[in-house]
Amino acid sequence: MADNFVALMKQQQALLATAKKRQGLLPQQRTTRRELQQEYLTVQNGNHLIKQTFVGEAYEPSTAEIIELKPICIRELRLETHHTGRPLLVRVFCNAVRVTAVQTGIEDEHDHEPYYKATSNGGVIVGVDHPSDFVVLDECDTIVPLSLRPRVQAVEEDRSAEEVKKEGNVAVGLKQHRKALKLYSEAIALCGGEDEVLRRDLHRNRALTNHHIGQYEVAHSDAIAAVIPDVQTDDTRSMELNTKAYLHAGRASYNFGHFEDAARMFTEAIRMRTDNDVNIELARALDRLRESKTGLFIFLSDRFLGGLPPRLDCASFVKNTEVRSSPGRRKGLFAVKSFSAGDLILREKAFCSSLGSDNGQTTNMTINLNTQRMSVGTHASLHTKLVTQLQRNPNQASAYFELYDGTKSSSIPPASTANPPVDVFRVQSILELNAFGLRDAPPEPSSPSTKSPQKALRPANDSTATFLRASYMNPACHANAYRTVISDFLILRATRAIAMDEGLTIAYTRPDPASLDYGSTFSHWGFTCECVVCNAELHPKGSISHRRKVVKEADDFAASPANEASDKVTPTKAQPGFEPDVPKLGVTAIAAWLRRACMLDSTEPGKCIKLGTTALSSLGFLPSIVFKELVIDRTHCVVKDVVVDTAVYLSQLYEVVEGKDTMVSAQYAVWAEEMWEICKGSKRGFEQRYGA
Ligand SMILES: C[S@@+](CC[C@H](N)C(=O)[O-])C[C@H]1O[C@@H](n2cnc3c(N)ncnc32)[C@H](O)[C@@H]1O
Numbered sequence: 001m002a003d004n005f006v007a008l009m010k011q012q013q014a015l016l017a018t019a020k021k022r023q024g025l026l027p028q029q030r031t032t033r034r035e036l037q038q039e040y041l042t043v044q045n046g047n048h049l050i051k052q053t054f055v056g057e058a059y060e061p062s063t064a065e066i067i068e069l070k071p072i073c074i075r076e077l078r079l080e081t082h083h084t085g086r087p088l089l090v091r092v093f094c095n096a097v098r099v100t101a102v103q104t105g106i107e108d109e110h111d112h113e114p115y116y117k118a119t120s121n122g123g124v125i126v127g128v129d130h131p132s133d134f135v136v137l138d139e140c141d142t143i144v145p146l147s148l149r150p151r152v153q154a155v156e157e158d159r160s161a162e163e164v165k166k167e168g169n170v171a172v173g174l175k176q177h178r179k180a181l182k183l184y185s186e187a188i189a190l191c192g193g194e195d196e197v198l199r200r201d202l203h204r205n206r207a208l209t210n211h212h213i214g215q216y217e218v219a220h221s222d223a224i225a226a227v228i229p230d231v232q233t234d235d236t237r238s239m240e241l242n243t244k245a246y247l248h249a250g251r252a253s254y255n256f257g258h259f260e261d262a263a264r265m266f267t268e269a270i271r272m273r274t275d276n277d278v279n280i281e282l283a284r285a286l287d288r289l290r291e292s293k294t295g296l297f298i299f300l301s302d303r304f305l306g307g308l309p310p311r312l313d314c315a316s317f318v319k320n321t322e323v324r325s326s327p328g329r330r331k332g333l334f335a336v337k338s339f340s341a342g343d344l345i346l347r348e349k350a351f352c353s354s355l356g357s358d359n360g361q362t363t364n365m366t367i368n369l370n371t372q373r374m375s376v377g378t379h380a381s382l383h384t385k386l387v388t389q390l391q392r393n394p395n396q397a398s399a400y401f402e403l404y405d406g407t408k409s410s411s412i413p414p415a416s417t418a419n420p421p422v423d424v425f426r427v428q429s430i431l432e433l434n435a436f437g438l439r440d441a442p443p444e445p446s447s448p449s450t451k452s453p454q455k456a457l458r459p460a461n462d463s464t465a466t467f468l469r470a471s472y473m474n475p476a477c478h479a480n481a482y483r484t485v486i487s488d489f490l491i492l493r494a495t496r497a498i499a500m501d502e503g504l505t506i507a508y509t510r511p512d513p514a515s516l517d518y519g520s521t522f523s524h525w526g527f528t529c530e531c532v533v534c535n536a537e538l539h540p541k542g543s544i545s546h547r548r549k550v551v552k553e554a555d556d557f558a559a560s561p562a563n564e565a566s567d568k569v570t571p572t573k574a575q576p577g578f579e580p581d582v583p584k585l586g587v588t589a590i591a592a593w594l595r596r597a598c599m600l601d602s603t604e605p606g607k608c609i610k611l612g613t614t615a616l617s618s619l620g621f622l623p624s625i626v627f628k629e630l631v632i633d634r635t636h637c638v639v640k641d642v643v644v645d646t647a648v649y650l651s652q653l654y655e656v657v658e659g660k661d662t663m664v665s666a667q668y669a670v671w672a673e674e675m676w677e678i679c680k681g682s683k684r685g686f687e688q689r690y691g692a
Contacts, residue, residue, distance in 0.1 A: 009367055009372065009374055012054060012367055012369065013369060013372075016056070016369055019079070019080050020080055022079045022080060023078075023079060023080035023081060024078050024079065024080070024081055025078060025079050026075075026077075026078060026079070027077075027079055027124045033093070033105070033107065036094060036105040037093070037094055037105065052365045052366075052367060053364070053365065053366045053367070053380045053383070054367050054368075054369055055366065055367065055368040055369060055370060055425070055428055056369055056370070057369075057370065058370070058425035058426075058429075059082050059084070059129075059425070060423055061130035061132050061133050061421035061422070061423050061424075062084070062085065062130075062132075062133050062421070063420075063421060064085065066087050066135060066143060067143065069085055069086060069087050070085075070086060071086065071087050071088065071089055072086035072087070072088055073088070073108050073109070073110045074088070074090070074106075074107070074108045074110070074126075075110060077126065079124070088108065088126065089108060089109070089137075089143070089144065089145060089148065090106040090107060090108045090126075090148075091106065091107055091108070091148045092104050092105065092106055093105050093106070093107055103125070106126065108145075108148070109145040109147045109148050129424050129425070130421055130422065130423060130424050131387065131391060131422065131424070132391070132421030132422060133421070159190075160190065161187040161188075161190035161191040161195065161198055161202070162187075162198060164183050164184075164186050164187035164190060165183070165184065165187045165198070165201065165202055165205070167183050168180045168183035168184045168187060168202075168205065168209075169205065171183060172205070172208075172209060177209050177212045177213050178213070180205075180209045181206065181209050181210065181213070184202050184205055184206040184209065185206070187202050188202045188203070188206070199225075200225070200226045200227075200228060200241070200245075201226075203222045203223070203225040203226040203245075204222070204223070204226035204241070204244060204245055204248065206222045207219045207220075207222035207223040207226060207245070207248040207249070207252070208248060210222060210252075211248065211251060211252060211255075213392065214388070214389070214392050214393075215392040215393065216252040216253075216255045216256045216392075216393055217252070217256070217392075217393045217394065217395055217396075219248060219251075219252040220248075220249050220252035220253060222248070223245050223246070223247075223248035223249035223252060223265075224245070224249055226241070226244075226245040226248075227242055227245045227246065228241060228242055228245075231272070239272040239273055240272070240273055242268075242269075242272045243269045243270075243272040243273040243275065243278070244269075246265045246266070246268040246269035246272065247265070247266070247269045247278060247281070249261075249265040250262045250263075250264075250265030250266040250269060250281065250282075250285065251281070253265060254281075254284075254285055254288075256393065256396065257315065257316065257349070259285050259288040259289040259292060259315055260289055262281075262285040262288075263282060263285040263286055263289055266278055266281050266282035266285055267282060270282060284313075287314075288313075288314065288315035289315070291314055291315040291317060292315040292316060292317055292318075292319070293317075293319070294317070295317035295320075295344055295347060297314050297315075297317070297347065308486065308487045309487060310355050310357060310463075310487055310488065311350075311353065311355075311487060311488045312349070312486070312487040312488060312489055314349070314489070315349065316346075316347060316348045316349045316469070317344075317346060317347045317348075318346045318347075318348055318469045319336075320335065320336055320337050320339075320345060320346065321333050321334065321335060321336060321345065321346050321469060321504065322334050322336050323469070323472045326474060326503060329474050330404060331404070331472055332472055332473070332474045332503045332504070333469065333470070333472040333473045333474075333503070333504045334501055334502065334503055334504060335498050335499070335500055335501065335502050335503075335504055336500065336501075337500055338497070338498060338499050338500045339494040339497065339498040340494065340497055341494050341495065341496045341497055341634060341674070342493060342494060342674040342675075342677060342678055343493060343494045344491070344492070344493055345481055345492040345493060345494055345498075345504065346469065346470065346490075346491075346492045347489055347490070347491050347492070348467045348468075348469050348470050348489065348490045348492075349488060349489055350438075350465035350466065350467055350488040350489070350490070351396075351400065351465070351466050351467060351468045352382065352385050352386050352389050352465065352466050353382070353385075353438070353463065353464070353465035353466075353488045354378035354379075354381040354382035354385055354463065354464050354465070355378065355438070355463040355488075356377070356378060356462035356463050357463075358378075358381065364376070364377065364378065364379070364380035364381050365380065366379050366380040366383070366428075368428070368432070371432070373432070373524070375432075377462040377464065378462050378463055378464040379431065379432075379435065379464055382431060382435060382464045382465070382466070383424075383427060383428055383431055386400070386427050386431065386466065387422055387424055387427055390422045390427065391422045394420060397420065397422060398420075399468055400427075400430065400466070400468065401426065401430070403430045403433075403434050403466075403468070403471050403472075404430070404433055404434065404471070405426055405429045405430045405433070406429050406432075406433055406526065430466075431466065432524075433524075433525060434466055434471040435464050435465065435466050436464070436465055436466070436467060436470070436483075436485075436490065437462075437463070437464055438463035438464065438465055438485045438488065465488055465490075467490050470483065470490050470492065470506075473492075473504050473505060473506050474503065474505055475505060475506065475507065475508040475522060475525070475529070476505035476506070476507065476531055477507055477529065477531050477533040477534055477583075477638060478531060478532065478533050478583060478620055478636035478637060478638050479495060479505040479506045479507045479638075479639075480494060480495055480496055480498050480502065480504060480505055481493065481494060481495060481498070481504050481505060481506050482495050482506065482507075482639040482678045482679065483506050484678075484679060484680050484681040485681065486680075486681045486682065486684075489681075491681035491682070492504070492506070493677060493678040493681075494678075495634065495637050495639050495678060496634040496635065496637055507638065507639075508522065508525070532577065532582050532636055533582065533583050533585065533620075533636065533638065535577050536571075536577030536578050536582050536584075570584065570587055571584055580617075580622065581620065581622055581633060581635050581636055582620065582636055583618060583619050583620035583636055583637070583638045584617075584618045585618065585619070585638065586618075587614065587615075587618035588615055588618040588619055588640070588642065591611055591612075591614040591615035591618055592615045592642050592645075592646065594611045595608055595611035595612045595614075595615055595646065595649065598611055605653045605656050605657040605658075606657055606658065608649070608653050609650060609653045609654070609657060612646045612649055612650045612653065613650070615642065615646050616632075616643065616646055616647075616650075619637060619638045619639070619640060619642075619643060620634060620635070620636040620637035620638050621633075621634050621637050621643065622634075623650075625661075625664055628661070628663045628664065629663075629667070630664055630667035630668060630671065632671065639675070639678060639679065641679050643675050643679075644672050644675045644676045644679060647668050647669075647671050647672035647675055648668075648669070648672045648690050650668045651665045651666070651668035651669040651672060652665070653665075654668060672686075672690070673686050
């Protein structure tokens with residue numbers, strides 16, 4: 001699989017290099033209008049099993065008004081060149097089809113033969129990367145050259161705002177929401193300040209249409225503009241209309257997670273007219289508000305008896321954290337209160353998520369030719385979703401663009417207009433540095449087609465999401481917080497005691513002693529990790545090749561060579577960096593293996609306890625028993641699932657060991673459940689796996 005990707009990347013880079021050589025030239029071969037029309041007749045929409053997206057050289061979207069710029073025509077266009085500041089006015093003459101991008105044939109006023117940028121099949125196309133650089137004009141717009149306007153033009157009669165509104169309503173009936181939006185906006189402009197009743201009707205209708213399209217921010221402002229002021233209680237018609245307006249506003253707020261405003265709007269709606277449905281919506285908003293204030297969310301509630309849906313309708317709980325500047329690291333996430341080990345720090349709903357199950361059979365592949373990185377799976381579809389969401393909701397866009405984009409500056413580009421264009425390259429670079437894999441999401445149910453070669457390219461549990469708050473956490477290998485995922489929620493718990501104002505850290509990658517290349521793990525994020533764990537592991541005894549060999553030896557042979565292997569990877573006291581409380585990650589796999597092997601012929605529980613304790617200390621959990629009390633020093637702990645298994649076994653072992661220690665056994669059982677909650681986000685599932 002990896003070889004296929006490398007070959008594909010090389011092939012694309014070669015194509016790019018060939019194309020670059022022609023930069024600035026005029027294209028020689030051009031498809032004729034007829035050929036292109038023929039070609040588009042056979043291109044099918046959608047359902048391709050593999051979709052490839054290539055990220056090329058970045059450039060910024062245009063912020064100028066078209067009218068201020070000097071147009072360019074097709075025959076002046078040069079290959080592999082950004083014609084910045086030069087609008088191209090064209091007419092579409094083929095059906096538009098969605099392959100990876102939307103494609104169609106175009107012609108301009110001078111040139112009725114179409115055009116071009118080098119493509120993999122030797123043709124040429126005009127590419128528009130930023131959606132805001134693509135403007136759909138009305139065919140009779142004054143900016144459109146006469147020769148591109150329809151030959152027979154409808155005689156524009158003066159239409160009243162009421163007539164245009166009716167046309168808008170017809171478009172809504174036909175589910176042509178974009179057209180309806182345009183018509184309602186036109187009607188609002190025709191209304192001027194004269195007919196207030198009609199203007200409010202139009203805003204109310206437009207609020208609903210905006211909601212349909214996912215433009216929640218403008219849906220909210222339209223709904224508020226539709227509210228009739230100073231309504232008398234006996235004016236039932238106006239009260240009814242206001243109920244609708246407040247309902248639209250509440251739903252819009254709910255959708256972008258402003259639950260306080262949503263509850264206020266629903267309360268207003270009910271004040272105007274009691275309505276059972278609105279009561280339900282108000283109760284829902286109040287539930288979310290409570291969750292966001294208390295952090296209490298019952299994943300085991302009756303609501304989810306049939307299993308958790310892939311996206312959960314519940315609120316984020318982030319108030320115990322704050323984004324602050326972090327010297328040398330730009331920004332970071334900080335604790336605003338102290339936490340004990342195991343405490344819930346935050347629970348955050350994904351800002352935008354792309355689940356493997358959203359994409360059907362399609363495998364998406366993103367190939368970034370700048371960074372030479374390739375990702376397979378939901379990254380590409382997350383990019384498309386993000387661009388759409390950000391374009392539709394500019395306030396959300398500014399929060400997303402504050403995330404780290406790989407540049408050293410912490411400045412956010414100023415939003416020059418009310419609807420700032422969305423820079424797709426910046427969306428991509430932020431995504432590459434901040435997206436989280438939802439690894440704990442359940443795998444998709446397998447189907448017979450799972451065996452097809454294309455399907456095999458898709459990674460298991462392929463789901464990706466962005467989180468606006470959790471993204472600010474800087475990495476540490478011995479992190480003080482551990483993240484897990486339930487549906488599209490990220491849950492963060494303390495791995496040890498955290499003081500107020502301490503920076504919160506997570507492990508960006510889960511340490512795997514057999515493959516982790518200490519020190520260079522973070523090359524993708526642009527820095528070298530110099531934490532105590534990485535520094536200690538840089539010692540030759542910690543090198544990957546050495547460890548791989550040793551782990552393999554232990555797997556291949558029986559207990560006695562494994563014991564020798566354990567000695568080989570266990571650092572001696574003299575080795576610098578390996579102080580007793582520093583994790584010895586190379587030891588974990590062998591110690592856990594030996595503990596399991598020892599338990600199989602469990603005649604020596606004392607020895608098993610020793611091996612279990614070694615496995616825990618190799619991850620930085622140092623257990624000691626002080627007057628029958630289990631004390632675990634976790635100053636540099638590294639959380640891994642194996643901790644839970646080990647703690648459960650230790651609990652059982654203390655029950656059977658000579659001199660049986662029920663108290664220690666009980667304390668290990670409690671600790672195992674605490675660690676499970678850290679690893680899995682909630683206690684859900686612990687009992688099923690280990691029994692009560
Ligand atoms: C997902 S971001 C974390 C939040 C980020 N610090 C910010 O300002 O938004 C990851 C980036 O943080 C910076 N960073 C985190 N830990 C660092 C460290 N130990 N040394 C240097 N840079 C670090 C790197 O630039 C890295 O690419």
